[in-house]
Amino acid sequence: MFEPPPVLPNVEWPYLQILVRLALSLALGLLIGLERERRGKEAGLRTFGFIALLGALGGSLGVAFALLILALVGMLAVLLNVQTLRAGQGTELTTSAAMLVTCVAGILCGQGHTISPAAVMVIATALLAWKERLAGLSTGLTEGEMRSALLLAILAIVIYPALPAGPVGPWKLVDPRAAWVTVILIAGIGFVNYILWKLYGARGTELSGFLGGLVNSNFTVIELSSRVKQSPGGTVDSAYRGILLATSAMIMRNATLLLILAPLALLGSLAAFALMLATSIAIVMWSYGRRRHRLGEKSPEIKLELPFSLPLALKYGVVFLVLHVVGGLTQRQFGDVGFYFVCVVGGLMSSASAVAAAAALASQGSISPSVAGTGAVLASFTSLAFSLSFVLRTRNPDLVGKLVRATLCIAVAGILGLLIWGSVRPIVTQWIPELARLEGGL
Structure with missing residues (x-):
């Protein structure tokens, strides 16, 4: 069988x-x-x-x-x-x-x-x-832009692992790796946005202004203002909207830095950043509604510098470290008022570095998240005022008058947002135990 x-x-x-x-x-x-x-x-x-x-x-x-x-x-x-x-x-x-x-x-x-x-x-x-678009981008890269990309890769991949981990120094105020991560983050955001500007920026002054503002808002304002000074005819309206969109981009970038580095700090400034951004966009949309097409209207062009270079990296690093150390010391000696003063001054040099320094101090527990968020908003205020100073040099009463009124509206919206957070802060701290612990322990 x-x-x-x-x-x-x-x-x-x-x-x-x-x-x-x-x-x-x-x-x-x-x-x-x-x-x-x-x-x-x-x-x-x-x-x-x-x-x-x-x-x-x-x-x-x-x-x-x-x-x-x-x-x-x-x-x-x-x-x-x-x-x-x-x-x-x-x-x-x-x-x-x-x-x-x-x-x-x-x-x-x-x-x-x-x-x-x-x-x-x-x-x-x-x-x-994106075959055609990527091919056009690669063939259009200059030698300087290629060096910028390689330098950014070296800073992120080669130098970062060699830095000591943890706080160093007599007062333990500086964490080299955390500082370098912040430098790479700011530079990386600028580099990515520079690529976006290369891809889409030539399609209009407004779009160029927004993308340029993500890279460097002050430089974008300088470029648009210089174009208005050179040809003050039909460029005023487009430059006005471009500068406002550059301001919107700066606000978005600073809020994004807080979100990445210290999310609880963004919670304290979310209302201010949201109202500032909404006000800026609303003014731009209102300007679009009132726009009158004129024959032969020219749009000013923006020519950004390289997205990343060694001097720019050193600037970010030095400004961040100075603001980080000075902000921590002044907060210890003079309280929150001293830290706010450092944020206001730091916004003149680099609002992104000032916001990153505030976020780093909050993440280390040196200051409370609410203080860091307020300091970030103050640094953004300073950046707004600093950008407006370049517009004043155009001596164009139409452009200056419009931007002064728009800047005041944006600043008022930010102050209103800070007041709203001050009123709802006790309620929010009850909902978020971690925030209550950080606020109460400092």
Whole structure:
């Protein structure tokens, strides 16, 4: 008699769980496949959908199957290139790389990952969709801009790990690594926004003013004011809106720095920053509503300097360290009033560095989050006044009058926001125990 064949092991997958993984992988594959299909590539919507599903199945079955499917997709990419070469169309290296990335993302989905494969596929699709724009950006890069990018990478990757960790010095006021992270953060925000300005800034003075304000609001105001001084005709209205949008960008940048470095400090200044930003945008929209198109109206151009350089890095570092140390000492000796004075003075040199120093002191527990938030708002006030001084040099009564009124409205909105926080602060501290502990312990 024949013995019955051995029963193979059977693994039962949770239906809903595996269905969600397969659906996510298919959606991500179709996303990148849609972009390839739109460009008329051989590997399009269905091919990338199948590759993502194969990767998800391999990731669900185990490491051995995942590697096998990845190898099969690699062979498929080779066959695709052979076919295009025979047709005289050249190689499809970009599509082949996208196929491998899709397979790996599908494997991650099959293993239960969600955020990481989705982020990778969105980035990959963006790289494919922005081919022309990225190519134009790379060919338009100057040698100085390339050096700026390399210098930023050196400061972040090479110098940062070599710095000592923890506070140093006799009073333990300076943390070199924390200070360097702040410098890299400010410079990195400026660099990214400089790239955005390179991509979109030439489309209009208002957009250039906003993106330029994210890089350096004072320099943007100087540029727009100088253009008005050179040709005061039809440039006043566009320069007026550009300066206001540069101010809005400065407010957004300072609030973002607080959010990243000391979120509780932003809570104390959120009402002030929100009202200042809303007032600035409302004035810009009102100006748009009153705009009258005039024949031959010229828009002033903005020419920003390099996004990042060694002198700029040293400036950020020195200003941050000085404000950090002096702010801490004056707060110890003269209380909150002394710290506020340092923030006001620091806003003349660099409002971003002043805000970062306030956030760093709050994160270290040297000052309360509310004091840090108020100091950040005061530094923004100083930056507003400093920018207005450049506009006064144009001696254009129309532009000066408009911006003085707009600046006063923005400042009043900020003061109103600080008063609102002062009234609701006892209620908020009851809701947030961590904030109450920090406020009460200082």
